[in-house]
Amino acid sequence: MAKDTNLLESLKLFMDVEKGERLITLMLFLWQFLFICSYYVLRPVRRGLFLDGLGNDWMPLVYIGTALVTGVVVWAYSKFKHHPRKILISSVYGFFTVNLVLWWQIFQNPSPVAAGAFWVWLDVFSIMGVVLFWMYANDVFNSDRAKRLFGILAAGGGLGAVLGSTITASLVKTIGSTNLLLVAAGLVGATLAIFLGLEKISQGLSAERKASSSLKAVDTSSLSKVIKTIFSNKFLLMLTCLVTFERVAPDLVQFLYNDVLKHMASGSDAIAALDANLERWRAIAEFVVEMFFVSFILQKFGTKFALTSNASVIFAGLITYAIIPNPAVLIVVFHADEGCRHAWFKAAKELLYTVTPREVLYSVKPVIEMFFYRFARGIAGVVIYIVNTLLGFGSAGVLAAGIVVAAAWFFCAMKLSGEYHRMEAELSKSPKHKKPDVKPGGNTGTPNESEKRELTAAAT
Numbered sequence: 001m002a003k004d005t006n007l008l009e010s011l012k013l014f015m016d017v018e019k020g021e022r023l024i025t026l027m028l029f030l031w032q033f034l035f036i037c038s039y040y041v042l043r044p045v046r047r048g049l050f051l052d053g054l055g056n057d058w059m060p061l062v063y064i065g066t067a068l069v070t071g072v073v074v075w076a077y078s079k080f081k082h083h084p085r086k087i088l089i090s091s092v093y094g095f096f097t098v099n100l101v102l103w104w105q106i107f108q109n110p111s112p113v114a115a116g117a118f119w120v121w122l123d124v125f126s127i128m129g130v131v132l133f134w135m136y137a138n139d140v141f142n143s144d145r146a147k148r149l150f151g152i153l154a155a156g157g158g159l160g161a162v163l164g165s166t167i168t169a170s171l172v173k174t175i176g177s178t179n180l181l182l183v184a185a186g187l188v189g190a191t192l193a194i195f196l197g198l199e200k201i202s203q204g205l206s207a208e209r210k211a212s213s214s215l216k217a218v219d220t221s222s223l224s225k226v227i228k229t230i231f232s233n234k235f236l237l238m239l240t241c242l243v244t245f246e247r248v249a250p251d252l253v254q255f256l257y258n259d260v261l262k263h264m265a266s267g268s269d270a271i272a273a274l275d276a277n278l279e280r281w282r283a284i285a286e287f288v289v290e291m292f293f294v295s296f297i298l299q300k301f302g303t304k305f306a307l308t309s310n311a312s313v314i315f316a317g318l319i320t321y322a323i324i325p326n327p328a329v330l331i332v333v334f335h336a337d338e339g340c341r342h343a344w345f346k347a348a349k350e351l352l353y354t355v356t357p358r359e360v361l362y363s364v365k366p367v368i369e370m371f372f373y374r375f376a377r378g379i380a381g382v383v384i385y386i387v388n389t390l391l392g393f394g395s396a397g398v399l400a401a402g403i404v405v406a407a408a409w410f411f412c413a414m415k416l417s418g419e420y421h422r423m424e425a426e427l428s429k430s431p432k433h434k435k436p437d438v439k440p441g442g443n444t445g446t447p448n449e450s451e452k453r454e455l456t457a458a459a460t
Helices: 004-012 019-053 054-078 085-106 111-141 143-202 222-233 235-262 270-291 294-300 302-323 328-353 358-390 394-428 449-459
Strands: none
Touching: 004 302, 019 111, 019 143, 019 235, 019 270, 054 111, 054 222, 054 235, 054 358, 085 143, 111 222, 111 328, 111 358, 143 222, 143 270, 143 294, 143 328, 222 235, 222 358, 235 270, 235 328, 235 358, 235 394, 270 294, 270 302, 270 328, 294 302, 294 328, 302 328, 302 394, 328 358, 328 394, 358 394
């Protein structure tokens, strides 16, 4: 009996979903699964269309365009952020579904300009869809539950990546890249249906949140005040720096990776098939890690390890590639970074938001995770243009820049982890909050008075 108890306790380190959380966790898993599946159907298609239509030399301009377009999107989002989350999120996913049908029509007559524009659009699609998902997950789960459940939710993305890349690898040469846009549109439509079902099941549940005293009096009434808040708060500023490095370093690696793919295959469908196969094998390993090990890593090794690991991988990998310039090394670096970033790094980064109040979650998080994240892609584009084209250093210059940025990323992650633990310790000294009642099967019970006040605030 004692052995069975010890085994159960050990298993809880890897996967621990309590009875009242199961249905909501399952629905969130399906949401993440379907959306990431649609994205991984489109990722190889986008890369094939772009490299075949424009070529890798245009990548810096596309990165800069992504930053500008995302800035406009974030401004537009700020005008609607106060709407109830059901209206806000369902409108975005519905808009994406219609957009994909329109892109399918546009690519009946593909052009280089359309390929470049589609790359920018998919960047906005991916970051906005993912931010809305994690914003919702942060809203319905408190910090304790997040540590246990975020790994499982991330695993939904890992499984979606496996299926999405498999769909593209299997079908792209049969039905062509363009028709895969309709497949993705169907998946996004299914994602919308899952979200609406989840809202009905959760009955508007919002977890009661404790927030650091330094974040309780922030002014988020306008976009300019949100940005001012970010730059005046140490924690939010460091988080923004982390998000910036998280985008710049992988984009420099991606530029080098694109060169490798371009020399390994020719034609949009062939490049998409090659990329999809590589994505599929990585995604399988990623799913296993997310499903069974992320919660263990977060609880046993902590946020410092989770937040610094990607920077370490890129730093060590690029130095290795500089010494041994074998394309296989770069392929390993690219996919190792992608796998770690989508697994424990992402879960750890989302965990940081659990020490923030709800107004920060819905107002500040989208600005950091969408605007600054994609603005960082513009920075990557400028860096690539300067070292590769303007100064004529080529891939060697991009490689050196990647090593420097990875080192800065590591330093920032170390400092941010320390600040998060300080804030978490501060919150642990405050009175414990009662967990919201959850009926067996996942339906939420009647909110207490504190929760009612929070739900009213979230909806206005």
